[in-house]
Amino acid sequence: MQHSFSRTPFRPALERQIGNLSVLTAALLWGTTGTAAHFNQDVSPLATGAFAMGFGGILQAVLSRRILHEELAALLVHKHLVLWAALFIIIYPLAFYSAMEYTGVAMGTVITIATAPLAAAVLEYVLDRKRVSARWYAALMLGMAGVGLMAMGETRLADTAANATASGVASESRKLIGIGLGVLAGASYATYSLLARRMMLLGVHRRAAMGAMFGCAGVMLLIGLTISCLFLDPRLFATPVNSAVAIYMALIPMLLASLIFGRGLASVPISRVTVLTMFEPLVAGLLAVIVVGEQFTLMGAIGMVLIMTCLMLQLRPQATQASMASPQADLAAWTTPDTACDGQADTHGDTVHWGERDPWSDTEHGRDAKQEPEQGSEPWQRHDA
Secondary structure, three states: OOOOOOOOOHHHHHHHHHHHHHHHHHHHHHOOHHHHHHOOOOOOHHHHHHHHHHHHHHHHHHHOHHHHHHOHHHHHHOHHHHHHHHHHHHHHHHHHHHHHHHHOHHHHHHHHHHHHHHHHHHHHHHHHOOOOOHHHHHHHHHHHHHHHHHHHOEEOOHHHHHHHHHHOOOOHHHHHHHHHHHHHHHHHHHHHHHHHHHHHHOOOOHHHHHHHHHHHHHHHHHHHHHHHHOOOOOOOOOOHHHHHHHHHHHHHHHHHHHHHHHHHHOOOOHHHHHHHOOHHHHHHHHHHHHHHOOEEOHHHHHHHHHHHHHHHHHHOOOOOHHHHOOHHHHHHHHHOOOOOOHHHOOOOOOOOOOOOEOOOOOOEOOOOHHHOOOOOOOHHHHHHO
16 A cells, blocks of 8 residues: 655645745855955956856756756747846846945845745736735845845955045945846846746756756856856956855855755745845845944844744745645646646735736646646656656
């Protein structure tokens, strides 16, 4: 007699917590990028971002080549999602690093991180009619306030402060451009994350989805970086330290973090993912104090506490039975609309309106026969591989 535990209430809760921890781990690795970039010597931040996302994305595709081959048919069916996601992956680093250059590291980071959760909530509501809970809004407000206080409470080192004073304050027009780029970066991050999760819910293996997206984007980013090197030397490999930083950024915050992040996307809604990634500035701030030697005022310390409170709200298990809903229910909603079980309703009462036009393609949700699992099958089990 075979025993199956896939339908017990413990497995969805465990999957959700593993997904939460995966997102937090990825955010921790992303939080090291600022400290690593501090040791660069006259390197263009755009070149650093393009190389890290480009080289790391290609490596991710290479490591996932077996799964990519197995999932090729599914990827071709959803090629529109892959291409859209790759486009937003290309936009993200270019907009993010440009925003920091125009507005400063602190303001550019705050705008991007604050925009991403709001963009994710709007996209989930517009595309999937998902609504977020009051607790999510409370956590978002605490996180945004915390990130803002950390940015305002940051004190620079003496030499960097002197350089900043000598260079003068950025003009208002540059700041407005930087704010716009920060909003674009946050929206791009939320969009490609949502598209990746959508592919997973439609039956594509998470490593195939992430590998295809980042692989396509990586090729384009490296081609653009190579062309730019013909006109301007980015000094990526001018010194051993610069070379070490470039390789570290590609292998750890990009490659490893993206693999872990894909694991989290498979079981955590995008609205929660983008809030959990507020762990990144907390890690970056602590490393700036410990490694770089920067200091935070009382305001910055209060900001850290607020971010920790935000994360605790998001990680706290739901007390109701509805909280036991899992990605399986979401996947059933995407793939088997006629057989979805009422007992597996989404945590927040989310619904998917079948037959609506997919804004990313000319197809309708759930109408692809190749993606419909057989009756009685458990399509989510392929994600556990």
